[in-house]
Amino acid sequence: xxxxxxxxxxxxxxxxxxxxxxxxxxxxxxxxxxxxxxxxxxxxxxxxxxxxxxxxxxxxxxxxxxxxxxxxxxxxxxxxxxxxxxxxxxxxxxxxxxxxxxxxxxxxxxxxxxxxxxxxxxxxxxxxxxxxxxxxxxxxxxxxxxxxxxxxxxxxxxxxxxxxxxxxxxxxxxxxxxxxxxxxxxxxxxxxxxxxxxxxxxxxxxxxxxxxxxxxxxxxxxxxxxxxxxxxxxxxxxxxxxxxxxxxxxxxxxxxxxxxxxxxxxxxxx
Ligand code: PEP
Numbered sequence: 087x088x089x090x091x092x093x094x095x096x097x098x099x100x101x102x103x104x105x106x107x108x109x110x111x112x113x114x115x116x117x118x119x120x121x122x123x124x125x126x127x128x129x130x131x132x133x134x135x136x137x138x139x140x141x142x143x144x145x146x147x148x149x150x151x152x153x154x155x156x157x158x159x160x161x162x163x164x165x166x167x168x169x170x171x172x173x174x175x176x177x178x179x180x181x182x183x184x185x186x187x188x189x190x191x192x193x194x195x196x197x198x199x200x201x202x203x204x205x206x207x208x209x210x211x212x213x214x215x216x217x218x219x220x221x222x223x224x225x226x227x228x229x230x231x232x233x234x235x236x237x238x239x240x241x242x243x244x245x246x247x248x249x250x251x252x253x254x255x256x257x258x259x260x261x262x263x264x265x266x267x268x269x270x271x272x273x274x275x276x277x278x279x280x281x282x283x284x285x286x287x288x289x290x291x292x293x294x295x296x297x298x299x300x301x302x303x304x305x306x307x308x309x310x311x312x313x314x315x316x317x318x319x320x321x322x323x324x325x326x327x328x329x330x331x332x333x334x335x336x337x338x339x340x341x342x343x344x345x346x347x348x349x350x351x352x353x354x355x356x
Contacts, residue, residue, distance in 0.1 A: 277318025
């Protein structure tokens, strides 16, 4: 049952026809009680126009998902539940892991895959990230695929090659007719949590590389419909410049999404 009020559904951008998506990646912060309190405070300070401006997905730790699912439903809050990761298999002897079908059953809409912290700290390869994205699609959810270069790669002029290599594997793993649903977050590794964002021009350039990569397998329609987020030290001061960058449809926000009043301000300013 769709419990969302129609008045609060996001309206696609009149310039692009795409629905904007602002995603809060809480990483390993907020236990389930803190998660409830944070969302209640965030909801209290948001206005209907913010829900019409963009889809607002919240990606808490796994242990908070059930609590937030119940809160969104009982209080008819039009946030979209998100996850930060999943396993590529549907089930089995994988101690400590969580599968895509389990997330779908909880009402999760978006799953982040390939975040640079997972690639770097947990050794997730390009192939593994592609397998996870495919698992998310098979379960009827939308992957938010993170791509982006390290500082060293940027300094050796390898940014475009890195984005293409990371994305090509994902694009090849997903049925062509699902490509238009994909969300790709351009997150330069050096910009994440550093307080040093990329420029809106960098983000726009990445968005066009991303669409050129999608067009090869998915054609113009998929490339036009794919949504591209920027992530990396986004705050209330720079959010609107990134949202105005050509080809950018949303933001993936880490640190600045943890404080509800601050995040509400960022959403209002975006
Ligand atoms: C992130 O982790 O996806 C992120 C963008 O973090 P931050 O906003 O803190 O740079």
